[in-house]
Amino acid sequence: MSTTDTGKTPDTAKAPDTAKAPDPAAAKRHVGVAADGELGEAGSQLSTAPVDTAVPGSFGGARAPGAKGWIAWTGREVIGWARWFWRQLTSMRVALILLFLLSLGAIPGSLIPQSGTDAQKVADFKDAHSVLGAVYDRLGLFHVYSSVWFSAIYILLFVSLIGCIVPRTWQFVGQLRSRPPGAPKRLTRLPAYATWRTEAEPEQVREAALKVLRQRRFRAHVDGDAVAAEKGYLRETGNLLFHIALIVMLVAFAWGQLFKSEGNKLIVEGGGFSNTLSQYDDFKSGNLFSNDDLTPFSFNLKKFTATYERTGPNKGTPRTFQSDITYSVGAYGKEKKTTVKVNEPLKIGDSKVYLVSHGYAPVVTVRDGKGNVVFHEAVPMLPLDANVTSQGAIKVMDGYKNGQGRSEQLGFSAFFVPTFAGAGKGTMFSQFPALDFPVLALSGFHGSLGVNSGIPQNVYQLDTSRMKQFKDAKGDILKKRLLPGETMKLPNGAGSITFEKDIKEWAGFQVTQQPGSDWALAGAFAAIFGLAGSLFIQRRRVWVRATTGADGVTVVEMAGLGRSESAKLPEELGDLAALVHEQAPSAPDPDPDTPDPDPDTPDRNAVPSAEGAEKQ
Amino acid sequence: MTLATATNEHLANISNTLIYSAMAVYTLAFFAYIAEWLFGSRSKVARTAAALTEKPEKPEKAKAAAPAVTVKKAGGTTVLERPKVVTRSAIGARDVPDGPGAHGGDEQGDLYGRIAVSLTVLAWGVEAAGVISRALSVRRAPWGNMYEFNITFSTVAVGVFLVLLALRKNVRWLGLPLVTTVLLDLGLAVTVLYTASDQLVPALHSYWLYIHVSTAIICGAVFYVGAVGTLLYLFKDSYENKLASGGQPGRFATSVMERLPASASLDKFSYRVNAAVFPLWTFTIIAGAIWAGDAWGRYWGWDPKETWAFITWVAYACYLHARATAGWKGRKAAYIALIAFGCWLFNYYGVNIFVGGKHSYAGV
Numbered sequence A: 001m002s003t004t005d006t007g008k009t010p011d012t013a014k015a016p017d018t019a020k021a022p023d024p025a026a027a028k029r030h031v032g033v034a035a036d037g038e039l040g041e042a043g044s045q046l047s048t049a050p051v052d053t054a055v056p057g058s059f060g061g062a063r064a065p066g067a068k069g070w071i072a073w074t075g076r077e078v079i080g081w082a083r084w085f086w087r088q089l090t091s092m093r094v095a096l097i098l099l100f101l102l103s104l105g106a107i108p109g110s111l112i113p114q115s116g117t118d119a120q121k122v123a124d125f126k127d128a129h130s131v132l133g134a135v136y137d138r139l140g141l142f143h144v145y146s147s148v149w150f151s152a153i154y155i156l157l158f159v160s161l162i163g164c165i166v167p168r169t170w171q172f173v174g175q176l177r178s179r180p181p182g183a184p185k186r187l188t189r190l191p192a193y194a195t196w197r198t199e200a201e202p203e204q205v206r207e208a209a210l211k212v213l214r215q216r217r218f219r220a221h222v223d224g225d226a227v228a229a230e231k232g233y234l235r236e237t238g239n240l241l242f243h244i245a246l247i248v249m250l251v252a253f254a255w256g257q258l259f260k261s262e263g264n265k266l267i268v269e270g271g272g273f274s275n276t277l278s279q280y281d282d283f284k285s286g287n288l289f290s291n292d293d294l295t296p297f298s299f300n301l302k303k304f305t306a307t308y309e310r311t312g313p314n315k316g317t318p319r320t321f322q323s324d325i326t327y328s329v330g331a332y333g334k335e336k337k338t339t340v341k342v343n344e345p346l347k348i349g350d351s352k353v354y355l356v357s358h359g360y361a362p363v364v365t366v367r368d369g370k371g372n373v374v375f376h377e378a379v380p381m382l383p384l385d386a387n388v389t390s391q392g393a394i395k396v397m398d399g400y401k402n403g404q405g406r407s408e409q410l411g412f413s414a415f416f417v418p419t420f421a422g423a424g425k426g427t428m429f430s431q432f433p434a435l436d437f438p439v440l441a442l443s444g445f446h447g448s449l450g451v452n453s454g455i456p457q458n459v460y461q462l463d464t465s466r467m468k469q470f471k472d473a474k475g476d477i478l479k480k481r482l483l484p485g486e487t488m489k490l491p492n493g494a495g496s497i498t499f500e501k502d503i504k505e506w507a508g509f510q511v512t513q514q515p516g517s518d519w520a521l522a523g524a525f526a527a528i529f530g531l532a533g534s535l536f537i538q539r540r541r542v543w544v545r546a547t548t549g550a551d552g553v554t555v556v557e558m559a560g561l562g563r564s565e566s567a568k569l570p571e572e573l574g575d576l577a578a579l580v581h582e583q584a585p586s587a588p589d590p591d592p593d594t595p596d597p598d599p600d601t602p603d604r605n606a607v608p609s610a611e612g613a614e615k616q
Numbered sequence B: 001m002t003l004a005t006a007t008n009e010h011l012a013n014i015s016n017t018l019i020y021s022a023m024a025v026y027t028l029a030f031f032a033y034i035a036e037w038l039f040g041s042r043s044k045v046a047r048t049a050a051a052l053t054e055k056p057e058k059p060e061k062a063k064a065a066a067p068a069v070t071v072k073k074a075g076g077t078t079v080l081e082r083p084k085v086v087t088r089s090a091i092g093a094r095d096v097p098d099g100p101g102a103h104g105g106d107e108q109g110d111l112y113g114r115i116a117v118s119l120t121v122l123a124w125g126v127e128a129a130g131v132i133s134r135a136l137s138v139r140r141a142p143w144g145n146m147y148e149f150n151i152t153f154s155t156v157a158v159g160v161f162l163v164l165l166a167l168r169k170n171v172r173w174l175g176l177p178l179v180t181t182v183l184l185d186l187g188l189a190v191t192v193l194y195t196a197s198d199q200l201v202p203a204l205h206s207y208w209l210y211i212h213v214s215t216a217i218i219c220g221a222v223f224y225v226g227a228v229g230t231l232l233y234l235f236k237d238s239y240e241n242k243l244a245s246g247g248q249p250g251r252f253a254t255s256v257m258e259r260l261p262a263s264a265s266l267d268k269f270s271y272r273v274n275a276a277v278f279p280l281w282t283f284t285i286i287a288g289a290i291w292a293g294d295a296w297g298r299y300w301g302w303d304p305k306e307t308w309a310f311i312t313w314v315a316y317a318c319y320l321h322a323r324a325t326a327g328w329k330g331r332k333a334a335y336i337a338l339i340a341f342g343c344w345l346f347n348y349y350g351v352n353i354f355v356g357g358k359h360s361y362a363g364v
Ligand code: HEM
Pocket: A047, A048, A049, A050, A089, A090, A091, A092, A095, A099, A157, A158, A160, A161, A162, A164, A165, A239, A243, A246, A531, A534, A535, B314, B316, B317, B320, B321, B324
């Protein structure tokens, strides 16, 4: 129910540990119990974790008669419930539940295909499971991370986080401005305790303790007969920094989502690109992105190089991909040379240019019946497998006249393999991704490509609905596998198509712009440092009490309290005690008849026991 | 060139031999640990019951812990150097003493325990040499596929154990469970996951790979050690609960449980271990995001591997929160810690094998 027990929460009584503790009184003696008579204020506020005080119930109290009474009562009731709800939302327990829901909610997105990453898989899934697909669709399971319910979880979590941080920060500032609380009445109750008798005056002891503690960078002050000190505020600072850094990261991500842009461009060796919207093959952007936000730059692809593993079990695995480019920033920038590799994007301002894909672009020449060149271009092919078996379409839009002198359009559906298996092997699949034995297989069509119909066309495919296939003299479909330099003649003087020896490569580039990522990075590192402070630093309090005993000798008592039990606390207290002890050494035992509290101690001057605390 | 290839293959073979040798030595260590537990069972200690049924008139009972009185002889007079510090366990917690360890105070058991630790050190050295020669044979960091990941992972896990031992932490009880799982892990590596040494695909060429994957392996190994502690905590806690409520656990359970540390100590141990690596895990994820930003053009794309790293992170954050929330301390928090480690495991094995995604280069 709460982090810091108030003593009122029913949970504590039910917790198995405490219920079975040998000492029933121990159940009440929680560290940090404000209401605890023995520790008093000493243990309170050792952290700023929220104290849960929300108790549901009727908040309106007594209702005065009449409409006015009803309104007043309703108002009190509404405010009461709102406050209750807010306290619930900002409690640690609800934060825990929301965190749990967040991790649970993230799971389906990793198991069900997501339209953001692989739309094709989503379509396949829907085809295969018609009922389940529809159900998933309704639940937003194909785009979990932008679904309403997932957003609801993390937005609630962050509202809770803000609602938690603000009061905690105030509380912490208050703690920093006030002094460490005074010593509790019975220091023997604390987790670490030491005592001895000394001939030094109590004031001297306190003075010495104050000095020692301050030297050890405790915040210390004298409060009555004791010195009160505290150290480790960085723990709380770190914790708050961590949680604030989480908010910074979320805001930075959100900002990036709204203003980001991402576009793709395929460039054949020798080709170029300048960063304007119209040049992209496809382009996506956030809701608040405007075209003016595009960084002005341009680049040319000089050469693309790929190498592959030649032998061994991983034969064919890519080893290097790199593209040599020249680029210039701004409209009239100086041209610079650079290479873009898979892991090494080119950074220009806010934009990054990534190398994301590659393939082959065979150069073909198409001539009409009279031998005039009507088409001479590198045609990018779409890779289908790891060995770059590729498919594409060659479209001759205009300038072509057929054997009868009529204007027509030509289309060739093409298959390209960089390494052919060999004639008679029957397969048109590539055997290796490099250009070892390139072959281009073609079949031709004539008629209308249908590109003017207004429907966007896939550049790698032909729409043959208004085209006729070329046939050879026997009436069979005209198909041919070409080696570099070879030509396929079209029937009836329709011309020819040549597969040139010069085969180019193309590279696909992605240009992204994501503002706010610097903030996200800064937030991330702040989060790590905050976390380290929060987890590795222990916040603790030390008290040193010096009083004059009944026999006129000064009794020194030291005790330490941490937020959680720590092995280091007794050690530290021991060190501190040793330092104070140097200034206020033990006095000789006043009464030799007192039984030695610890028979193992060789020295009879040893520490007098504190109320049986040393019984082993 | 061919010469270099030959040396590399030679090195790869040496690496394989070393890994097999390490397995053999780990097996010997395993038997030595078993012997330690067997001999230790001769001692009949029942300190837990005694502590739990102690009369409530002595609530002030407290452990005198380090730093005890140190006495310095100075010119014949004895000078007390530092006062004694008396500690008491957190209020409300059970005051159960830690068990003596697997040997249970038995001399022969202790001897076997020491032999087991020495063998573990030896096996670790051999295994580390195997990992290093593998790295040399491929001329890169040894974590390009699941085989390499597995052998590196178990080396780091045993390394963590040995470091804790060297720091004189009370962790010898970890030996048997750890070596058992290391043998399983290596067995899986050499049979199912084996991949001949080879280069990386271009997407893996980056110094962020070294940072991201090495910290991921360290985190996994430390999380694993924490998970073993958590699991034992749950067993020991049930045992103590049973005793405290007047039950009578079986002889085997008594024999084993009495030799383990107190549940409170185990709980503290696993908390410390998990809390200590959590910042490193956070860093691992961030380093991965930076690398993904360079390699794939986006920092975060909800790829299955990324998603599960995130889930693991949130689950451990849940655990840390639970520890700070009164009603969730103890067993409930321990269950969350185990779930969190389960997420880590799934991310490592499950995602590579069943789910796929951009990270599935693991050679399976
Ligand atoms: C965005 C989700 C959150 C994450 C990932 C997160 C993570 C963490 C982590 C890892 C710790 C451990 C550090 C430590 O033990 O000192 C922690 C501590 C803490 N968190 Fe959060 N937290 C989140 C949200 C919240 C919310 C919403 C609250 C408020 C209700 C909150 C309150 C606290 C408090 C009070 C502590 C300190 C506990 C202590 O002093 O031991 N956190 N948080």
